[in-house]
Amino acid sequence: MPRATSTTELSEIVRDAHDARARLRIVARGSWPARTAAVATDAALLDVSALSGVVEYVPGDLTLTAKSGTTLAEIEEATRANGQWCPLLPWGGDGGTLGATFSTATHGPCSASLGAPRDHAIGMQFVDGTGALIRAGGRVVKNVAGFDLTRLLIGSWGTLGVITEVSVRLRARPAVDETWSVEIEADDASAARLDEFRRGPLAPLAMENFNGRSLVRIGGNAAFVAASREAVKSLGAAVSADPESWTRLRESDPRPRGPLATNALADPLSQRVKKQFDPAHILNPGILGEALA
């Protein structure tokens, strides 16, 4: 199995595969077998997990650049000491890699409040289907220089390029971060109160149904959390919960994770984009439900 230990090596592997029309299945930690099952069976595994490690972290800038094989747990660990985080907090847990999280645009329970992968990335490096190493965006938090290849790659499931490095913006962790488990009655009045809470100024970081109860995460400075706590208690019988419940919930991932039902590349514009970046159709062929030649 080809295993890339540097971007140069990765470029060469992909370029050779392109020239030989040899299909590749991109694998980092390999933790998502159900979804990758759609990839053509004759595709050779391309292991990119060795491209790993934090490249640059400037706490004062709240920015971090890491190679794609770095796990989210490693990034969590690097940033925690400075009271910061990159709150991707995706379904599936933090054992996965940065590259895979952006490549699949995996959301999590905090995405609505803290942003989805497309909101966190400020730059990226990838190897396209011809083996070209491409840099997009940068390491500063605001940037409109050139067309946005970063957004293009996010959620493309490896079909436009192999992500080798991602730059993200970080946030300060909330000073207080609490989790409550609430039993919310199924009547209209409760539903109205819940709606008001979720859409109002005290909107929570996350809220999910778990074991028949609602798990609510509230975060901010002490005074904000004190007010949020009262709001949570007004929703129903509330008990304080272990913050680790979120990790367990994310790891157990209740959402369906089968292969795609339909062909995501059906429209002509997507097909043209695909042709421009992977003309030989060698990167994760079939994963978006597209037909194989």
Added chain:
Amino acid sequence: MSLLSDELSSIVGARHVLERATELLVYESDALPGYHKKPRLAVFPGTRDEAIAVVRALHAARAPFVPRGAGTGLSGGALADDVVLLGLQRMRKIISVDPSARTATVEPGVVNVNLTKAAAPFGLHYAPDPSSQSACTIGGNVSENSGGPHCLKYGVTLNHVIAATVVLPGGDVVKLERPTADHTGYDLLGAYVGSEGCFGVTLDVTVRLTPNPEGVFTMLADFTSVDDAARATSAIVAAGILPAALELMDHGTIECVESSIYAAGYPRDAAAVLLIEVDGALAGLDEDVREVQRLCRDCGAREIRTASDATERARLWQGRKKSFGAMGRMAPHLAVQDAVVPRTRLAPILARIAEIGGKYRITVCNVFHAGDGNLHPNVPYDGNDPDETARVHAAMREIMEMCIAEGGAITGEHGVGLDKIGYMESLFPGDSLDAMCRLRDAFDPERRANPGKVVPSHRCREWLAAPGAHS
């Protein structure tokens, strides 16, 4: 070309096709001073169907074209050099506002501030607020991925657009949507936002509306050195407080504003002021305000004024939002820059900019989105003086090269357009520029939309020679 103009007239009506030099005069420039390009003709569709028909007619004629909103762009993006100018400002309908979903769908020519006005009765607003918001259009904002003071906390245009309908230069109409968990596919919407009119013509845009905050505190912190103000900015960012806005104006800018009709009561003897707005839920707001004030004082703020009511807040903001205009009054021309630098490097970079200004004997007025590290070192000058003009250009280049060397970017919100195209090769390697060309080719294989902008065309490796393709 007159055949084409007849055809376009039959679509939009002869009144809405301009061909005479005198009529085209206003369309020879946008808000970027110093550049003039003559469009061949200008066409202004009034409806979505007309816009589609116009683009299809241009396609049939293989005619290159430049979309244009209000022409407030600061990078020359809307300039049409002997090609057709396609103006969208007649398409200014607010199609729908959905207060419960907190979204609105608008035509591209809707002026930014009018969208916020339409949302106001529901306690909502459109968050991206370029300082030009009273004139610029949502279509232009989408094309430039525009920012504004409040984007520090609320995000730029990209973060607020949820769908757009676009007519591609080849005439196909496509709906671009933000991918969701149920709808996987390429984020073509994300790729389209910020494409500077090079990917097609926006027909409508659906945006997220943001609830008005419960509480707002606007503060003006006054410093006796730029360095202190920059350090205060870095300290606030590093402390993890996310103000709604954090803007820096230096002495030169304060002077321009205070000598103009937009005088906002900024202290004229200050070396720099920070305009800081903290907003959100009432609960916890005081704590954030006190923390910001403490950090400013620790960094040497002389005085911190808090706007006590909406009128005073509006006045403080007016000075900031009209500062480019105020500078424009100081001299016949104004060079505008838009670099982004790491926020920990603000103080040394501002010091370096002052040095470069001194070396070339020019006045640099800094007014910028400090919280994002998005600098606008602007220079009022006389473009009729060739010596001064040369010095301004040399200084600008030196400032930009320094920002690039510091790990920064050449534009944070104004776009590359024509003005910054010369820096693209310093910022990106050849393969990256070529990849951008390929993305553009997917949308516009004949390269007819806004030709010659954003990426130097000699950087586009493969020329997909379509019949009649122009360079």
